[in-house]
Amino acid sequence: MLLPGLPVPVIQASSDFAQLPLDQVMVLAEKGEPRAQVALGVALEHGEGITRAPDMARRWYCRAAARGLVEAWYNLGWLYVNGRGVPRDDGIARYWLEKAARAGLEQAANILPMLEEGQDGSTGCEDVVTLPRIRQACSSPECRDILHLVETLAPEYRLDANLVAAVIEAESGFRPRARSSRGARGLMQLLPATARRFGVKDIWDPEDNLRGGMAYLRWLLAWFRGDLEKVLAAYNAGEQRVIRYRGVPPFAETRGYVRRILDGYGRDAHPYDPAWLEQAIP
Known part of the structure; x- marks a missing residue:
């Protein structure tokens, strides 16, 4: 269940890729294009043209996050704030949303006061090769x-x-x-x-x-x-x-x-x- 008053995930930077056929997005994502990785993650998170698979969405967001894409940081935080296909975890959510907020994303900054304090150092991406x-x-x-x-x-x-x-x-x-x-x-x-x-x-x-x-x-x-x-x-x-x-x-x-x-x-x-x-x- 979504927390009340939260903004929708930010995907503007990947909007051009969202207009491409999904098979092309997949190819670009595999090649390491971070905006395509976010677009694929969004499709998997919401089941848009593909079977819904939030945990696979998390993996693609993790890969794009490692390339410094602010939208990926926000979307990872969003997943963990709401427990969308992953265990709800305020610590992991805070980790990513603080990065997005420091990058100037107002939506991320607005969510942070709703979260419990404290982090254990986990990013939620330890099972993904992101280097x-x-x-x-x-x-x-x-x-x-x-x-x-x-x-x-x-x-x-x-x-x-x-x-x-x-x-x-x-x-x-x-x-x-x-x-x-x-x-x-x-x-x-x-x-x-x-x-x-x-x-x-x-x-x-x-x-x-x-x-x-x-x-x-x-x-x-x-x-x-x-x-x-x-x-x-x-x-x-x-x-x-x-x-x-x-x-x-x-x-x-x-x-x-x-x-x-x-x-x-x-x-x-x-x-x-x-x-x-x-x-x-x-």
Whole structure:
């Protein structure tokens, strides 16, 4: 149910795209055009020419929001204010509406006094790969399928899909058959011993490889208490080296690897659960 007195969602910037045939809008959205992404999100939110799917609308709004489109910020806030296909969450709504209000959108500023105070840092977009560099580089249908699989699996492991995608980009460049000189294999470049440790049955199967890599990532997050610099260094060089050097080992490859991912991901910490330490095979 909509809160009383709220303005309708703002979609003016995408109005030209809303006039295009939906299949053209989809193609442009997949190519990364943020206004087309908002137009597709609006169609999915309201069931205009397509089956209504508010959660898919959220995903397209998230992608456009990452490109800085104010309308996407507002529409995400609108979804979470009203619980339209997503759990109602004033904290997430406030996060996006404050961004829109700071950008000068009066409608967003008018809603903010109606919301409860407080935010927990969630954006509601953690299950969506929004890093523009990765989405632009991942232009082939095969690569987009991998991103979709990441977005499907990451919530199961309580991982930010952007972090997983950034690790895959650095490890294999999204090549499922990649193999290193040290014997690491697949999308997340698992060594056979690591694959066994986290229950991987077929190291070359993309989903099995992703599951093993995500399980290892979350184990490292628990071990190093969410410190991404140490987590990524351990993923690259092994946790024992990080423990021995009390931080990132003095290896040029590892330091470059850590910096490249952190710069792209834009954060240096990630939520974790100590219980994840119990989920590796002894």
